[in-house]
Amino acid sequence: MSRNENIHVSLRFRPLNMREIDENENNIWQVNKNSVVLKQEWAQVFQESKKLTGAPKCYNYNYCFTSKDSNLLVYETVAKRVVRASLDGYNGTIFAYGQTGSGKTYTMMGSEGADHEPISKPIRKERRSVSPFRQMKPIVKDMASPRQSKLELPKEKGIIIFALEDLFETVSVSNEKTYYLTCSYLEIYNEQVYDLISETGGFKNEVLSVNEDPARGFYVKGLSEHVVGSIVEVLTFIEKGEANRKYAVTSMNHNSSRSHTIFRLNVTSVRVLDTQDEEESSITTESVLNFVDLAGSERVSNLQDTPMLSKPPSSKPPEGRPRSSRMKSSNNLDTLLNEGKHINTSLFYLCQVINRLSEKNTAKNDMHIPYRNSNLTKILRSSLGGNSLTCIICTGTPTLAQFEMTLSTLRFGGTARTITNRVEANIRNNKNAEILQAYQRDIDVLRQQIQLAQDNGKLKAEEMETMQKQLEERILKLTHMILNKTSKEHSKKVYENVWSITSGILNIDKRLIGESKDFKVEEKIVKFDSKGVLAIERMKMMNAIFKEKDKNIQNLMESKQFLIDSKVNLKNELKKAIELSRQISDKAQKYKQKFDKEKAFRKYLDMKLKILENQEGVEKFPLCKIEALEKFYLQAIDTVKELQVRLNYKQIQEISNDSGKSYHKMWAMMGIEPIERLEESSSEEFIQTDASFYAARRNHEDTIDLSIDA
């Protein structure tokens, strides 16, 4: 059942800051519960200067807050209703609208402490008002019991934190419904859409497109959606997103948002009915909750007054987003003016849509609404004139200097208040199959996240454990949800149905663990007979899978280490081999030198031989010369021998005189005949032979006297 709901508009003035107090500025607005009006004394001033004729205009809103009112009061009064409704399937949008520096971020995100310093004074960094998420100290993660987690939340919490606390409080105690939440965070900077928390949780400098689908309406293609199980997880994502968001110092705000941001929570709930009707066994609600922090409208003159501005020599402003996601938008005038131009243009289109919608309400006709003019209005289409409980918090600066800008905000709020949305809860009656499909989707997303983290090597053991726990928790919930609500008589039939449905999930695991784990049809009924057994089985299975994966990772790490070691060894071996080869090559070099020398020598010899060969041959040496030589040689020998004989003969004579019989020994001493012969032959014969030998020789002698001296 749909119903008409007007956009809920409230107004909030911030307190004066230090600069305004220094400059003797005043709060010129009188705030009542549902209206604001110029204070009497200021109305008089305007009347006297003829800027105002008649009584001052009273601007009416659903609720008006004084500058002393806290964010908690704002949440309780205007936002809580929308947040709570999201749990019942109503889309909701909460956004802050107002000029720059009027307190939009303070309202949505909270603050570490209000800044009351004059902006013209040098900035004291430690007291700057920064989005609390950009100052948040590391969060101690405790996914299992988010309530007890040690969160370093900002001193002044913003609406988003209150909303999350509220949501998770309800979700965690709900027995009737099972909830699951996903979140995404986008930024529209210079009319381009960026994902502030992409798949890996970081920032991708990638422009996303806003597409239109007949069923879904406008949607951001490729925007990441993260399953969140606790407030800590959501805050971690916001913190990451805030670190990537664009801020800059301007004359109006030390920490001015340079982009519009939309933080989105998708809330799904499943309630299983106590019915035997298989076709309508559960109810699912789905809702989208948007928290929009718009960049503030600003005057060019204000931007030009910004302290510490630098004007670059080439002044073409960058159209896209600066490369470094964490970088603030640079404080040069052209960049600020370019950003300001885009902010003002998109806010102008927003006002245009609001005005048209307001006219449409009164004219009750089919008027064209120019949503397509900007990405902001495309994305907020269902929040403005569509199916959404929308609440706008208009923020204003209460000083005279900002009178015109405040007036513009007051008018915007006044117009928006007249817009009627057609609101309807997104409720569906489901079969079990659909619930299970939803869970399976959820489980698949978790699996993908685990896989992605694993692939990136970023998943630490404890993170893996947490993710695994979430996965198991969801599976457990799913099983309980179905089994608890089933009457005993029909249990078997339902179990069989559940089995056939969950087999899809089980199949995935089979794929992971191989075909060995085969579940038989008979077994399944037995398993389902005891409640929760399926979940336990599956938990065990998942545990086993993760353990196996852990082991594989361990093995891979070991193999990697082994390969690294082997590489080092091989490198050393290679070094040795190179050294050896160097030595061998040195030796080879030396041998080669020797070989070359030998070769050269051989060549030299060959050459000499050739020379000899070419000379007149030895055989051609004159024969007469040879004979003369031979003769001379023989004569020389004979001479020597004879000299010896003469010498020995004397000795023999002496000996034979002594003995007479041992003469043949004496001959032997002379070396003329062998001893045997001396023994065989008679001494006279021997002497005769010997004498004839010398006689023969004597024939050849001319000069040598062979006569033996007595």
Ligand SMILES: Nc1ncnc2c1ncn2[C@@H]1O[C@H](COP(=O)(O)OP(=O)(O)OP(=O)(O)O)[C@@H](O)[C@H]1O
């Ligand atoms: N209600 C409030 N109480 C105390 N301080 C506030 C309040 N609202 C805003 N402030 C302070 O005013 C300053 C400007 O606020 P904030 O940054 O939220 O403005 P903004 O509208 O988001 O500006 P911009 O559009 O430039 O981003 C901050 O220092 C903030 O702490």
